Amino acid sequence: MVQAIRVHETGGPDVMRWEQVEVGEPGPGEARIRHTAVGLNFIDTYFRSGLYPAPDGTPFSPGNEGAGIVQTVGDGVSNVKPGDRVAYVGPLGAYAQERIVPADRLVVIPEGIDDKTAAGMMLKGMTAQYLLRQTYKVGPETTLLFHAAAGGVGLIAGQWAAHLGATVIGTAGSEEKIELARAHGYQHMINYRTENFVERVQEITGGKKCDVVYDSVGRDTYPGSLDCLKPRGLWVSFGQSSGPITDFNLALLGPKGSLFATRPTLFSYIASREDLEATAGELFDVVQKGIVKIEVNQEYRLAEAVQAHQDLEGRKTTGTTVLIP
Template sequence: MSAITTKAIRIDEVGPPEVMKYVDVTLGDPGPGEVLVQQKACGLNYIDIYFRSGYYPQPLPGGIGMEASGIVEKVGDGVQHVKVGDRVAYAGRPTGAYAQARIMPADIVVKLPEAISFETGAGMMLQGLTVQYLLNDTYKVQKGDTVLFHAIAGGVGLIALQWLKAIGATVIGTVGSEDKAALAKSFGCDHVILYREEDFVKRVKEITNGKGVPVAYDAVGKDTFMKTLDCVSPRGMAVTFGNASGSIPPLDLSLLSSKGSLKVTRPTLMTYALNRSLLEPMSVDLFDRVIKGQIKIEIKQKYALADAVQAHRDLEGRKTTGTTILIP
């Protein structure tokens, strides 16, 4: 057995960004079904804040981070789909992606095409796969649909916007500032609503001639969700897939009948990409759209891995747009 020493971000307790520590970690050889990945870039996502703050529980002390890209350095017994030297990317549990290198389950690792850079690969997996299942599986968006998508200028939002336009949908997006509105418009958002200044329910009804939308995607949570329900047309669906403003209060299900027999779902990537038979076609779809240029991954911020604390401060302070990565 050989051992290497590498750098990683670890947390011993939950709390503010400062609980994250940049420390030395010793790695051995990968076990059966595992790979050792030398990482080239790591993705930063809002879910990382949920784990760091304790909103999502995990064993402590532990790692943090859900996605990265790199090169396979070693493979354990039984690993067939990747080999030493392969370019790879991944998104999913276990946490621990904020690292120069890590040993991890091979099941969630996919080959990264040569046409996609490591930085793009690290910044697109969690958000891109999330958009893939939201628009193809949670609700199958069709050409001609009008869709409401909150936080359209964020990392998930910009990918979703481009994907929706490639499908042929009309996109109503909400943003929190004029700068973010301009960014969304530059990516082709059909209708941009400044939700802090405008009543987005009223605007959605105006845009749709009173009908509402067949599907609304909401990762903001507490501050928007009840109003989001009012934007959905009868028998439509509200998809809540994040809680940036806090948890949604308990929902009285009879409201769904009074608002028009609505459907509500709370999906996660972990269940939609539960095994390789699900993950592989999702990844192929995502990579194909990126390579064709239908989706451009906008890496707007880069931080050194050692500066993860500042990266989290900026993300929580809503100072970021598009995609953010950490460089080990």
């Protein structure tokens, strides 16, 4: 038996329980891993609250990313072996000391990247990769707006986008977070608590606006994000930390400039083994080269997941947070 966080009914952070669970042995195509670190992400709160339904219902363990050591493997597994340091994104269930994972979701952590860094960067880092390199190909001619610039994805994206030569504008809710974002690639920052971000984007760009807006905030930044875009610009809605958008009006895209809108998820971009390896490989490369620095700003014991979720939803965290089993 091992310990894990379990959710028997969805709701606030206090529905999570630290309990004993049976893991079992891996079946064909599976691996059993012992976690050394687990990543904390806003999507974890969506499953815990019931905003996103858990695929297998309740009870379940939250968590979509982790790093650890392969203990045993099932039949037919050749991409990892016992003793390998590995990391992964998905499926649900990372808030546990040990677990079974489909082996084709595991990637071996390269030398020079420690387990805490790997656990905290897989979901956020690969999200930044697909946003900047696939959803919209960012380059020197790109002007972009990234909401929640001091968040986990935002700090990675700022560094990466600056390296790609883009003009990088961000929003955050405090002077401390603004300074943090500036240190991670953002040339222009907007305090959304004291400034109108639509007006400030107009000022910063001289009225030209942005090619792409990356929006993980949701309700509080809609439809303002659309007003920050050039004609035929792209609105990328990839999260909803302030709550879901319930009144999206497709017809708005026309008069606001024949805009494009997309609602991407990482899991669609890494569905195949080939895509997973390519996305993770590019992330590992920019981290190993020092282009993107992953800073673990908060650590909690896995048993303290309730407090970690309270702090995350209370906007008390910045950058990357990991849970230690």
